[in-house]
Amino acid sequence: MRILLTNDDGYHAPGLKVLEDIAATLSDDVWIVAPADEQSGAGHSLTLTRPLRVRQHGERRFAVAGTPTDAVMMALAKIMADAKPDLILSGVNRGANLAEDVTYSGTVSAAMEGALAGVRSIALSQAYVREGMGDVVPFDAARHWGARVLAPLIEAPLAPRTLVNINFPALAADQVLGTRVVAQGLRDYGRLQIVTNRDPRGYDYHWFALGPSIETPAHSTDVEAVADGYIAVTPLHLDLTHHESLAMLASAYRAE
Numbered sequence: 001m002r003i004l005l006t007n008d009d010g011y012h013a014p015g016l017k018v019l020e021d022i023a024a025t026l027s028d029d030v031w032i033v034a035p036a037d038e039q040s041g042a043g044h045s046l047t048l049t050r051p052l053r054v055r056q057h058g059e060r061r062f063a064v065a066g067t068p069t070d071a072v073m074m075a076l077a078k079i080m081a082d083a084k085p086d087l088i089l090s091g092v093n094r095g096a097n098l099a100e101d102v103t104y105s106g107t108v109s110a111a112m113e114g115a116l117a118g119v120r121s122i123a124l125s126q127a128y129v130r131e132g133m134g135d136v137v138p139f140d141a142a143r144h145w146g147a148r149v150l151a152p153l154i155e156a157p158l159a160p161r162t163l164v165n166i167n168f169p170a171l172a173a174d175q176v177l178g179t180r181v182v183a184q185g186l187r188d189y190g191r192l193q194i195v196t197n198r199d200p201r202g203y204d205y206h207w208f209a210l211g212p213s214i215e216t217p218a219h220s221t222d223v224e225a226v227a228d229g230y231i232a233v234t235p236l237h238l239d240l241t242h243h244e245s246l247a248m249l250a251s252a253y254r255a256e
Contacts, residue, residue: 001027001154004085004114006071008093008106010038011063015092015126018139022146023089026154031085033075035106036063040095044109046070054079068110076117087154088114091124092142096167098127098222099185102236108165115163115238122153122163127170127226141231144173149231161239167222167232180230185221 003023007016011034023030046069053065054074062079064071076084090110097105107123114121126142145168153164169176193209222232
C-alpha cells in the first residue's frame, strides 16, 4: 500500500513525524509531500498568482512552497503521477479540527483534495489543553492510538468523495476512553474573540482567538466526544448541497 503524508503545519512540524511513525506501521511505501511552511487556517485554498517551488529533502520526501491543497495536487499530478497513492493521511495537526473548524482547516482540506481525486483520505488532529504550547504540544494520544484507529478505515467501504476526520483528545494515551463515531458539531459563532495589541510604532494589530464551546444535550458530536475523552471519528462528504431545500427553492422560483 502506497501512502502519501501531508499536513498544514509544515514539513518540519513534529506532528508530521508522529504521522510518519504511524504510517510506518501500515506500509513501507510512504511518501511525504507537505507545505514548506505553516499553513494553518489556509482551508481549501490553492495558489494561482505565483509559481510553486518544490524542494526534495530525500527519497520520497518533498516540501512545496504553497498550501496543503497545492501539496496534494502537486503530489498527485506530478511527483507521484506514475505511482499514485492508495491512501492519503493528513496531519497530525497541532490542535483539534472539530465542528466548523473543518471549513478553515488546511489539514482537513488536504484530505478533501485527496477525496476529490478519488483517493481514500483521512485527516488526523491532536487536541491540546491550553493556548501558547507551540511545539511542546503532546501527541501522546495520537502516537499510541493512531494505527489502531486507522486500521478499520483501510478497507472500509467508504462512499466516493468522502473523507474521515479523526480528532484525538488532549489526554495521555492510557487515559483515552476509546473511539466514538460521531457527527460534525457546531459551535457558537459568538465565541469568536479578537485580541488587540499595539506595535512599537503605535499601530493596532489583531489576533483571532476562540472562546468556550457550546454542547449538545446528547453529547453526540465530535466536539463533545473529544471533550469527554474519546477519539472522534467523523465521516465528511464534499457535496455541500442542502438537498432538503431544493424543492422549496424550486417552488419559490415558480411563484415568480
